[in-house]
Amino acid sequence: MNTSDVLIIGAGVVGCAAAYYLRKNGVSVTVLESDMIGNGGSSRNGGGVRISGRDPRELGICAYGVKNIWPTLSEELGIDVEYRQKGYLVCGYDDSHKRLIKDRINTAAKFGIKMELKEEEEIRSLYPYVSEHVTCAGWTPSDGVANPLKTTLGYYIRARENGARFITGEKVLCIEKIKGRARKVITESGNVYEAESIILACGYGGRKILNSVGIEVLMQKKLEEVIVTEPAPRLFDHMIGGMSGFYGQQTEHGSFVLGSSCGRETYLFNKSNTVSTYSAPSFICDSIGVDIPALKKLKVIRTWSGWIDRSYDAVPIIGNIEEVPGLFVSIASSGHGFGPGPAVGFILSELAQGRPSPVDISKLHYDRFDYVKYQDRYFVSDVGGSFS
Amino acid sequence: MSKIIDRSADIGEFVPEKDDDILVCRCEEITKGEIRKAVHMGLYTMTEVKRFLRPTMGLCQGQICGENVRRIIAKELKEPIEALKETTARPPVRPIEMEVFGNEVEKL
Numbered sequence A: 001m002n003t004s005d006v007l008i009i010g011a012g013v014v015g016c017a018a019a020y021y022l023r024k025n026g027v028s029v030t031v032l033e034s035d036m037i038g039n040g041g042s043s044r045n046g047g048g049v050r051i052s053g054r055d056p057r058e059l060g061i062c063a064y065g066v067k068n069i070w071p072t073l074s075e076e077l078g079i080d081v082e083y084r085q086k087g088y089l090v091c092g093y094d095d096s097h098k099r100l101i102k103d104r105i106n107t108a109a110k111f112g113i114k115m116e117l118k119e120e121e122e123i124r125s126l127y128p129y130v131s132e133h134v135t136c137a138g139w140t141p142s143d144g145v146a147n148p149l150k151t152t153l154g155y156y157i158r159a160r161e162n163g164a165r166f167i168t169g170e171k172v173l174c175i176e177k178i179k180g181r182a183r184k185v186i187t188e189s190g191n192v193y194e195a196e197s198i199i200l201a202c203g204y205g206g207r208k209i210l211n212s213v214g215i216e217v218l219m220q221k222k223l224e225e226v227i228v229t230e231p232a233p234r235l236f237d238h239m240i241g242g243m244s245g246f247y248g249q250q251t252e253h254g255s256f257v258l259g260s261s262c263g264r265e266t267y268l269f270n271k272s273n274t275v276s277t278y279s280a281p282s283f284i285c286d287s288i289g290v291d292i293p294a295l296k297k298l299k300v301i302r303t304w305s306g307w308i309d310r311s312y313d314a315v316p317i318i319g320n321i322e323e324v325p326g327l328f329v330s331i332a333s334s335g336h337g338f339g340p341g342p343a344v345g346f347i348l349s350e351l352a353q354g355r356p357s358p359v360d361i362s363k364l365h366y367d368r369f370d371y372v373k374y375q376d377r378y379f380v381s382d383v384g385g386s387f388s
Numbered sequence B: 001m002s003k004i005i006d007r008s009a010d011i012g013e014f015v016p017e018k019d020d021d022i023l024v025c026r027c028e029e030i031t032k033g034e035i036r037k038a039v040h041m042g043l044y045t046m047t048e049v050k051r052f053l054r055p056t057m058g059l060c061q062g063q064i065c066g067e068n069v070r071r072i073i074a075k076e077l078k079e080p081i082e083a084l085k086e087t088t089a090r091p092p093v094r095p096i097e098m099e100v101f102g103n104e105v106e107k108l
Ligand SMILES: Cc1cc2nc3c(=O)[nH]c(=O)nc-3n(C[C@H](O)[C@H](O)[C@H](O)COP(=O)(O)OP(=O)(O)OC[C@H]3O[C@@H](n4cnc5c(N)ncnc54)[C@H](O)[C@@H]3O)c2cc1C
Pocket: A009, A010, A011, A012, A013, A014, A015, A032, A033, A034, A035, A036, A037, A038, A039, A040, A041, A042, A043, A044, A045, A046, A047, A048, A049, A050, A170, A171, A172, A173, A201, A202, A203, A204, A205, A206, A209, A224, A225, A226, A259, A305, A306, A307, A308, A330, A331, A333, A334, A335, A336, A337, A338, A339, A340, A341, A387, A388
């Protein structure tokens, strides 16, 4: 029988985490995934687990994860997800960057998050591997990194082991209501699944599915690329980013994982496949050569790309949809949904069980968009590695 | 369209084999036993095994062990090797220094 208490669409970090937490409470779960487990953004990101630089509306969720989930996640899953809370350094090159960093510090302070401005002298002594090109920097000690592959597949492995049913290769086409409630899901293969509640966590793919119940959301799809180097002796533990746009980490394995876009993706590439190009990778290598010259001689061994499902204001859409009772969504994570992913999965699992969210998510409502008001933010969000 | 796979389908118990200690991926030092166990944890595709355990993710990018990894997973799933999708081959074809790759930026 294709019936369960909860049906989850999408097996990314959010869907897998939600399945895990639901099973912990004994709720029966089916997860439908069109591709493989975690083949979306969840296995393609830079692994940044950040609170700094986030929009005030989503800060609560990010902070909830960093406080309540990440520190004990490896222990909980019995799988090392390589979480390290060793700070985030964002490199700036001029006064406009210094102003942006100061703005972020003020926002962070309002939420009790410590972030500091580092001036040249301090940068030279604390972060000697950063070049003289970097004249100011923001430092957030509570930020960190993790291994996205281990995290996503880790949640999957334990959720499956605890009885969650995962079906891959099953692409959801639409949701059908029964007596006004979201109850049925129909897939491309013609299969029908039924549940009391439905969790939609499938990135850009969720847009069409929402359309099937009369809901439209303002979002677009954007290519982002990543490079990984051969392993090297440890240079630093913290996450790093530059106002030129790159971000990344030296992983536990020793390799450097560095991501960025080059700014032209939206115009250059076809929208059906993730493709690897020379554009963003060469841009990343060039920026790194300028900011962290010690890495110049390291060899790039692999590059890949992924989709960023971005909302109109670059802030995620999370929560219920009044017009469709029984449906709970997390979409448009806007390039920074890995860090909050475990918390979002937990929150959705609570909502699907009829319980309230442990943090305020009311401002992440799908129907919040006001074209005029958010026009400025839309462009600002491209600056300074907000995608990480 | 991808093949539909029910991840709760029974593929049988993990049965230890004599040569489980053999190194399959030399770059990342992954053994045959580790790969076989990963399949029993629910990782039914080559890409998932690669992402979780790292075989084929090292310097040679699977050019040496790729087919062996694929064969071991397929056998564990009791499927012919052709039925198992290979991982995506990703650029660059040979490792390339960041400094050199960075030069391409001029062509943007
Ligand atoms: C290059 C890159 C770098 C990034 N760096 C960071 C970072 O450093 N820090 C950070 O916090 N975030 C980062 N992100 C963003 C982060 O990866 C995503 O926000 C996060 O993984 C989203 O998780 P998800 O579970 O919502 O979606 P996804 O991981 O995208 O999962 C959605 C799943 O749904 C499936 N699906 C789609 N349509 C359907 C359908 N119709 N039926 C069934 N299944 C469907 C997809 O196949 C996919 O597996 C980055 C993203 C990219 C691409």
